[in-house]
Structures are given as C-alpha cells and as structure tokens.
Amino acid sequence: SLSSIDLPSAKVIDRQAFAGTALTNVKFGDKLDRIEEQAFVGCRSLERITIPFKDGMITHSDTFYLCENLKQDLVEGELHLTIAALQLGEWRNDMYEEIDSIDQILPDTPARGLNYDNEGKAWAIQTWIRSVLRKIVHYIA
Template identity: 45%
Template sequence: NCRQLTDLDLPEGLETIEQFAFSKCERLSRIAIPLNCVIGRDDVFYNCPKLTTVDLVGRIHNTVASLHLERWRNEMNEEINRINQVLPTTNADENESTEAIQQWIRSVIRQIGHYKTQHKELLKDATTILELALWKAKMD
C-alpha cells in the first residue's frame, strides 16, 4: 500500500518497474527513476494524480556535462527538464502519466545516442587534423 507515499528515489541499479508498481499512489508527487530502468507497462503510474515531477538519476548528468558543444548540453538539459512541464497536464486516470514518462525516457536515450555519435565523429576529425599537423611538422 503506497497511499501515503509522496516522494521516492529509486535506486540506480533498478532495472525494471513492474505493472501497477505505483498504481493508486494517490499522494506520490515526485519520483526519481534511473535512466536505464525499463518501465514495464502503461499502468505503472495508474491513478497517481499528484505525480508532477520525474527526475532521471544516475550518470545522466555526467554524460550531459561531457558533451562537446554547449548547444548539445543545453538541448539535453531542456529535454531532461521537459517531463516536469508536460506531466502535470496528463490525465492520471487514463495512464497518460506512464506513457508520457516512457516516451520521455526513450527520447532522452535517443538524443544521448545521437550526441554521442556526433561527439565521436568530431573527435575523430580533430584527431585526423592533429595527426596531419604533426606529420607536417615532422616534414618541415
């Protein structure tokens, strides 16, 4: 029974949140979820009308901080914060909260993957330029 639960930080090692795990946690207003945690079904947060804040925990902030371009960092921070602006408008009785959280986590993971790929390409290009400069310096 989680009717009195208002705030929850899930452990970083948690892999899955099962069906109905937080169903009818009517006072739950904030939850911190590890980025790599799989949300099992659409009804995980069924009837959680006060759930307005979802935080991603774990190494997500280190990953974002390490992104090469400031624009990427800003975009990722905006995406990470977006759910807390979207979630309050969802209808808890129709499982919209769970669906919104699932979509948001997938979006964050996709964006991180995209930026990591771009980051690797930039590093590869920079390495090539550095190698050419070193080669040229040896020739002079």
C-alpha cells in the first residue's frame, strides 16, 4: 500500500479525502489553501505532514481525529526566509524555537477532534500557526 505522497499542486483537501489510509508521510506545496473536516480521520499510521504556513487552512478540529502517531508538522514556503530576514539574532533564535515547538507539542497532543473544539492535533497546529504569526508581527512592527 501507498505510504507516502507528495501533492505540490493540491489546492483543497476534501472531507475524508484520505480517511483510513495507511499513509505515514504527506507533503503539500504552497498552493494548498484548505484542509476540510476529517480529511485524515483514522489515519493511524500518519506520522508527518508538511503544509504551507497559512492561518485558517485547517477548517475543523476533527481533521486529524484518530491520528495518534502524528508527531511532525513541517512548514512549507516563505516562513524560513521571513525569519532569516529578521535583523537581530535574538529575534531569529526566538522565532526558530517557536517554529520547532510544534514537534514537541504534537507527540503528546491527543488525536481528538470530534466534539472537542479546543483539543486535538488540528487545534494544536492552528494555535501554533497563530502564535508564530503573532510573534512575526511583533518583531516586524
């Protein structure tokens, strides 16, 4: 069975698009705008997903419901270039720590989503994206 996919041109991942598959690694390019509800529900083997760094892209808290093994969320796109452009090294280091924090958060985050608005891996990823964006705005302002 297929364990890894790379979809650089995908724009929308529909509801239950990969539900119950044996995927372990999924990579999307910067064209991705939205991941719909339950897109990866029941993907118990999923360990790593690479997505563009966009707020609001994950539309529901149940996107990764029952994805207990999801441990890494890697960001694609301009984020690292933006961080590299920060003038002060202290700011850059703080931002890189914030970016890396998701890989410490995800392994211990429950794979909830159904009936849990503020829990689960999808919520953790969205909260993390917003936190990084707030820091970028703070440092650039």
